[in-house]
Amino acid sequence: xxxxxxxxxxxxxxxxxxxxxxxxxxxxxxxxxxxxxxxxxxxxxxxxxxxxxxxxxxxxxxxxxxxxxxxxxxxxxxxxxxxxxxxxxxxxxxxxxxxxxxxxxxxxxxxxxxxxxxxxxxxxx
Numbered sequence: 001x002x003x004x005x006x007x008x009x010x011x012x013x014x015x016x017x018x019x020x021x022x023x024x025x026x027x028x029x030x031x032x033x034x035x036x037x038x039x040x041x042x043x044x045x046x047x048x049x050x051x052x053x054x055x056x057x058x059x060x061x062x063x064x065x066x067x068x069x070x071x072x073x074x075x076x077x078x079x080x081x082x083x084x085x086x087x088x089x090x091x092x093x094x095x096x097x098x099x100x101x102x103x104x105x106x107x108x109x110x111x112x113x114x115x116x117x118x119x120x121x122x123x124x125x
Contacts, residue, residue, distance in 0.1 A: 001120060003057055004030060004073040007094065007109065009102050011039055018109045029055055030073045037061040038069045049087065051080045062087040068101060070094070074120075082119040090116045 004026045007018040013035055016023070023031050033054040040046040041063040051060040056076050060083035063069040070091045074083050090113070097112045098104045 001075055001078060002072065002118060003075060004034075004071075005113065006034060006069075006071045007113075008038060008069040008071065010067040011035075011042065013038075017104060017106065018113055020113075026073065027055075030057060030059060033059040034061070034071050034073065038063060038071060041069070042067065049084065051083050058083050060084060060087050062091050064091065064095075066102060068094075078120045086116070086118045086120075 005018065005020050006016050008016045013023065026034075033052070037046065037050070037052070037059060038061060041048050041050075041061060048064070049062040051058050053076065054073075058074045058076055058078065058080060059071065060074065061069060061071045068091070070087050072083055072087055093116050094109075094112050095101055097115070098108065
């Protein structure tokens with residue numbers, strides 16, 4: 001299901017606001033796709049939100065003009081639309097709940113993330 005989840009500011013890949021698992025623990029192919037999607041979306045070379053297939057997974061991203069990026073790596077048995085809906089909900093909840101989205105209290109970010117239930121978990125019930 002969820003392989004990795006990342007919240008980034010600009011292109012600060014070495015210091016994400018949220019990372020589960022840490023980048024070095026994610027398969028290299030997936031991390032490279034995460035970085036490429038964020039860079040290209042921030043530079044306007046691809047849509048600000050999208051999902052693409054990488055091996056046997058989806059890499060979904062949602063970037064905002066503020067420089068915030070929300071990225072999920074999800075197994076390919078999850079519907080593409082569920083990945084998009086999850087990232088949209090996560091981004092909305094994060095911006096609503098965090099006082100300073102670009103420089104949050106990092107301990108509080110995890111509280112916001114666990115608040116957002118991935119739609120594919122509801123589908124399993």
